[in-house]
Amino acid sequence: MPRLPLGDWVDSGVTYLRDHCAWLFDLITTVVSGMYDGLDAVLRAPEPLLLAGIFAVLALWLRGLTAGILTFAGFALIDSVQQWTAAMDTLSLVLVATVITIVLAVPLGIWSARNRTVGAVLRPVLDFMQTMPAFVYLIPGIFFFGVGQVPGIIATIVFAMPPGVRMTELGIRQVDGELVEAAEAFGTSPRNTLLRVQLPLALPTIMAGINQVIMLALSMVVISGMVGGGGLGSSVFTAISQVNVGLGFEGGISVVILAMYLDRVTGSLGSRVSPLGRRALAAANSLRGARVWTYRPHTAVAMVGVVVLAVVAGGMNVFGPSSTGTAVAAGKNVGHGRTVNLGYIPWDEGTASTYLWKEILEQRGFAPKVTQYDVGALYTGMSTGKVDFETDAWLPTTQKSYWETYKSRLDDYGSWYDRTSLELTVPSYVKGIDSLADLKGKSKEFGGRIIGIEPGAGMMKMLNDTVLKKYGLDGEYQVTTGSTASMLAQLDRSIKAKQPVVVTLWSPHWAYSKYSLKKLKDPLGAWGQGDGVHSLARKGFASDEPQVAKWLKDFKLDEKQLTSLEAAIQDAGQNHEQDGVRAWLKTQPGLVDKLAPIAA
C-alpha cells in the first residue's frame, strides 16, 4: 500500500486555517473567555459556605431536604480540602461549555428531526466528534485558541455535543405523529407546532440529553486541565504527575461531588420544567402527603432563599476585608499592574522557579498570572503569545524537539541552573551494578525491563536511539513507556518490596532525597553533556517588558538555593506554593533586590 499522507494534509489544513482565519478564532476566543471570566468571577466572589448554601437551597427546592443537606456537606468538603477555587473554575468551565453546547445542539437536533437529509449528514459527523480521541483535537485547539480555558471549552463542546443533538432529535421524532397532525389540523403554524406541541412533549428526552451533555462536559473539562484549562483538572493532573495519591483523591472526590450535584439537579430540573413532569410530581406529592424528608419549598420560597443568601454574600464582599495581596514597596512599582503570563510544567524545579518569579513580580507591581501546562501545550502557548515566559526548559538536549519546532517564535534567555543530568538509576540496594555497562547480561534480574516515562519525552528518544545501542543493551532490555507518575509509582513499589528495578531519572529530582538511589555511571558519555534549565519567552516579550526580560536573563540559582526552595514549597503544601516562596525568601535577605534590581 502506498503511504497516504493524510496526516500531512490535516497538518497543512490546520496551518492554513490558523493563518487565514485568525480573526474568527480570535472572535471565538474573546466571546468564550469573556463568558468564562464573567461566570468564574461571580462564582469565586462569595464566601464558599454561602455559595454552598445557595447550592443547597437549589437542591432542597428540586429534590428535598436530604439532597439539600448532602449538597451542603459535599461542597463544605470541597472547601475543606482546599479545592474550592479549583472546583468553581471547573464549574464555570462546565457551565459555559454546557450553555454553548445546548445553544448549538438543540437547534441542530430540531433541524435534523425535521429534515432527514440533515439528520443523515449529521449522524457521521456526530460519531466522529464523539469517538475521536479528545487529545487529537485538544492540542491543535491550542494553535487556534491559544492555551488556557478556551481550547478546553471548545474540546468539551465538541465532545459533549452529540448526545445533546441526538436526544433532541429523538425526543421530537418520538412525539406521536397524530398529535402533530392534530395541531396542524387546527391550523397551528409550524413554529407553534414546534413550540406548543413537539418541544413540550420532547422536553423530558431533551433534558436527559442535557444531563448527558453536562456529565460528558465534566469529564472532558478534567482532561482539559492538561492544556491549561485550570480547575480540578489541574489539581488532578498535578497530583498524578507528582504521584501524590492523597491530593489526587482530594481533587477526584471534588470532581465526583460536582458531578453528582449537577447530575441530580439537572435530572430534577427536567421534571420541574416539563409540563408532564410537573404533573407526575404533583401526583406523587399528593399521594405521599407532606413529610419532612420529602418537603420541597415552592419555587417562590426557594428563590427568596437564593436571593437572600446572594445578597448576604454580596454584602460581605462589599463590607468585608479586601483580599490581602503582596505589598508593593514604595518606589519599586515597575509593573503598574500590567499582566504577565507565566506558564509552568508541574515539575518541582518548574513550580519553585515559577512561584518565585510570581512573588518577585508582585513585589514589583506586576499582576502575574500563573498557569500549569503539559510540555507541548506550554511551548504552543508561548509560540502563540498566550504565555509570556517559562523558566523550566531543559536545553539543549531534553526538549530539543520542541525547541526545534518553535524556536522561530521564542527567545532563549539562557540557563539559570547548570547543570542537569539524565541517567538510568537503580535503588542502592541493587549490588554489583554501578554503571550502564554493568547492565549487560543482567536483564533477568530486572525482568528485561527499563521503566521509562512519557513516550514523547526527549530523554526516551535518547535512551532508545543512543544509550542502549552504545552499551549493547538494545536487544536485551525493553523500555516500557508510560508516564513520569507511573515510573515513580513503579519505583516506589519496587523499593517497598526490595526488588531490583532500573528506571529513567534525572537530576535534580526529589526522588533522590526521598529514596536511597544510585545513578548509573555513563563512561561512554552516551547521555551527552546534560542540560541547563533555561528561561524561554515568547518573541517580542523583551521589547514589551524589557525590565522583566533583563531580570530573567540574569536569573541564577545554585543547587542549595533550588533544593531549599523546593523543600519550602513542599512544606507549605499544595495550593500554598507562594506562602512557601515567601517563607523561603525570609531566609534569603536581599535576594529579591538582587534578582530584580531597580534601575536607579
Add this chain to the structure above:
Amino acid sequence: MSRLEVEHLYKIFGRRPETAVRWLEEGADRAELRDSGTTAAVIDATFDVREGEIFVVMGLSGSGKSTLLRTLNGLLEPTSGRVLFDGHDLTALGPRELRRVRSHGISMVFQHFALFPHRSVLENAAYGLEVQGVDRAERERRATEALELTGLAGWEKSWPDELSGGMQQRVGLARALATDADLLLMDESFSALDPLIRRDMQDQLLELQKRLKKTIVFITHDLNEAMRLGDRIAVMRDGRIVQIGTAEEILLRPANDYVASFVQDVDRSRVLTAGAVMEKCAGDADSSGRSVTMDTPIADLCALSADSDEPIAVRSDEGKLKGLIPQQTLLAALAGEVTHA
C-alpha cells in the same frame, strides 16, 4: 346546497405523481402503478357534501379513505383535482390561508383521539380557539360549553390520561365543536372504542347533529356504523369511489358484486324502512288498523306483523296511506329479496 365539492381528485404517493395521474386517466390500473413504485391512494374521486348532512366514506383499510379525508382540509395536497369548500378552491390557497381555513372552518376528530397529554381537558378543548387567538376567558367559556355538550361537564380540570377511551373521544369531539367550524372531519373516530361505547357515541353524535346541524364527513371501515350514521355513504375500494348513495340505496341496489358482498352481513332489518319495502298503493284503506310511518325500521314491524295476518299500513307523516306490508313482503325483505322500491 353543497358545502363541500370534490372534483376529480387524485392523490399519488411516490415518484413522478403527475405522470401517474395521466396514466390513470388513460385507463391504467392501480396494480400496474404499484409495480413502478408509485402508490395511487385516491383515484378520480368526485362527490359533494350537502349542508347539514353526515356523509360517510366507507372502505376497508388501504382503500384510500383516510388519505381522501386529509386532502379535504389540506393536510395532504392533492396531486390533481379540486376541493371546493363553500365555493373556494382549497388547493389554490397558500399555507397561511389554508391554516386560517383549518382553524376557523374545518375541524377534525381523530381515530386515537390525539389529545395533548400535557394539557388539561379544558385546555385541550380550548386548543382550536387558542390557535384562533381568542382571549383566555372567552375560550375557556366556549370550551366549557363544548364539554357540556359532549357530556363532560365537571371534568375540565382532569388530564386526558385519567379518562376512559370514550371520554377521551368526547374531549376530541368537544375540541372540534368548540371552534364553531361548520365542517367536521371524523377519521374512524369511534373505531378504537369498544362496541358498547361505540354505540353510545354514535347515538350521541346523532343527537348532537339534530341540534347543531353541522356538516360532517365521517370515515369508517364498519358498514353497520356507516349505515347507522350516514345520510349518504360513499363506498371506496382500491382508491376509487365505487358507489355513493343512501344506506337503503346501497343495500337494495349495490353497484357491483364487491358492494353486494360487502353489504351481505348488514343487519337489514335496522337499515331498511317500511317505506322501502311496502307494496305501494294509494287510496283510503282502513284507517283504524295498525299503521307505521315511512321511516320505521322494518325490525320494528316484526312484532306487529306477528300479531295478526292483516297487512301493516304505511302512512306519511300527515296520515296519508302510502302502502301496505303483508307478512310475505316483510319476510322477503328480511331474507334480502327486495328489489323494487
